[in-house]
Amino acid sequence: MQQEKIVKMFDEIAPSYDLVNRIVSFGSDKIWREKAIKETLKYTKNPKVLDVACGSGDMIEVWKKYTNDITGLDASAGMLEVAKKRFPDIKFYHALAQYLPFEDKSFDVISISFGIRNVVEIDKAIEEFKRVLKKEGILLILEFTKPDKKTALRNAIDFYSNKILPKIGGIISKNQEAYEYLPNSINNFYTLNELSQKLKGFEIKVARNFNLSPTSMIIAKKI
């Protein structure tokens, strides 16, 4: 799918995005975010953070517990509108991950949660992350990844993602296409291992799946 079409879809579902997220993930996305940020803080203290593809600001909500220096960036004006209302004190940028509007070596941490799968030129975005991170800066990725092998559990998760989630998401957001895009985009995305290998110029510190979930976490240090 083209980048503009993906961004337009997020513009359309922005008002109901948070509600659908909580319902379809049974609230577990909050637990993954908290765990991922706590683990990232083992590698850096009091970081200056850029949250790329910040959406409505769910990651920023957790970052705020640990640092005061947070910047958000997203390609969708609709998602940013929701984020700005939630966090009037945070500075937000309307831009693409592939073209970050920041000087070299500006941030200690870049986080991107459930965003990198939507970035069409992923290699360009990774180059940009490397450019704007400071020396030994940390990249945190949370993302749904494709399984290495299909287990009974993964089949059950896929059934939920392919058949049930688009219906619930479609009813609440009135945009079923957007919630059909989600399972398709996961099936067309990388495995955890493949995604880790794309991080050229980074040393992988953590690369793992969360139990009972298709969610993966990667923590990588700029080298």
Ligand SMILES: C[S@@+](CC[C@H](N)C(=O)[O-])C[C@H]1O[C@@H](n2cnc3c(N)ncnc32)[C@H](O)[C@@H]1O
């Ligand atoms: C599934 S949402 C995730 C939002 C948020 N990070 C979260 O964890 O809830 C994906 C977000 O990625 C944004 N996005 C998609 N492609 C992008 C790109 N190329 N650059 C920046 N943001 C992008 C969308 O606008 C959307 O807000």
